[in-house]
Amino acid sequence: MEVMEVMGPATANMTLVVGARRLRSALKDALRARCALLKTRAFPYIAHYPYTCGSGPLFVEHSEVKAEDINLTGCRVQEAVRRIASAYQVDFVTLHLFRSGEDAQNKPYVRTNYPDAWVSRYLLNDYVRIDPVLHMAEQIQGPFCWSKITPHEGQAEMMAQAVKHGLGQTGFSVRHVDAVGRRTVLSFNAHDARGETTWDAHLPAMRDDLIALAQAMHNVALAEIYVDGETFPQLTPREVECLRWTAEGKAHTDIAIILGLSGHTVRGYLKDARVKLDCVTLAQAVSKAISLGLI
Template identity: 35%
Template sequence: MAQTKARDAVKTASDVISALKALCEIYQVEHATYHVMQNTVSAVDSPFVRTTYPAEWVGHYLTKNYVNIDPVVLKVMDSHRPFDWGDLEWTGAGLDMLRDARTFGVGEFGYSIPLTDDGKGRAVLSFNTCATPSAWAALVEAHAAAWRDIAVAIHHLAKAEQNSFVDDMRPLARRERECLALAAQGKSHKEISLILSISDYTARGHLTSARLKLKCRNTVHAVAKATKLRIIDPV
């Protein structure tokens, strides 16, 4: 039974991408994507995405900034119910994006299951295929109910993967968080030192320490990462 195989595949997968590849094979679809969207940072943010889409399409999607007009993403941000992509309005920029996607081997048929995470953000599991309309309709009818349970299992696996990444980092001290938060507001080392009543040298030291703990190249990168990980509040 496909549902049993899918459930076992997710349960034994070492990471999300391995689980997605297994699901594609089990359900005979070309692509699967798990995408976290946290709307506390911006309208749509994507700190954690795992997909079997071609790298060329992913790069093109990001370059064209399609996330802001993608009907699937917009629907996920506005709905808690699973939906077939055929029920969406593909007009204007969204339709142009779909046509563009076809040139990269991405199918026009898909099914998405939105997920919520303690009210702090949203995630979605999506399947995509180049199958015929009749074959796709039969697949959805047979497996849509099971996909909801599979989506929850993928969500738990993703959270475990994210948590293991966070657990590998040393926790930031209070002063390090304060300095990063002020840096996020555009404050210079000197301004940070005046606000916190510490020396400029100490302010630099706290920012450097925070950057190293977060394993970032520079302060800008550290601020972005700390914001996405909810270590500091978004500006």
């Protein structure tokens, strides 16, 4: 109204027309720039495989991150997740910690900064049973890029839903398995895959630091899961084996045959495990080991 009163209707209309043309021109320029950017990214595979692995300038710039440079002392797992995401300049970091034993196979301890809506969907649909990243982590000891994953139909649908819920299309993971079989899978996820090289080219040089970081996060998670200040029983692999077979109802003579050991040696392992678990009887030791996720 002010334009019309000061300049007159004709001049005001001319001003509006010129303004609209400039706006359209600006929008077209922005669209061209966006299309040019998309052409530099390898997106054809998204239709059948939404999680691919790539490397962008941010990752290359921060590829010298060292595990010891990330201070995890005294922090909770969720805070550690935030610090790692910041240090590596990725959007999301997730930790899965699985106790040993079949009963704990699909009941991991999880901490992530993924969107709440995706976390809810993941839990409600029990995606942990088909998660292709976790399945791949069972097969590869060192860090691996998600581009190595070939998902089956159910996994592909899960991954498509992940993208719809705001997850990125690039990622890599690393696992740690301790002496008693508890394992942690630490995963990194980002939206952008700028550049022509993939993270595969960088992972070998980062291998040792990523493995050390997974172990550090494993220990941070264990400290949070179990009673603060309590010394967690450190059982040897043989002690765990003997307890596990005892839980299956095997006598020490049977366990000796199964493991190729003498009966005396098996009894020694079971006694040491019972003492470490601070139990009077072997049955109590087995029960406590199960409750702690050791077997």
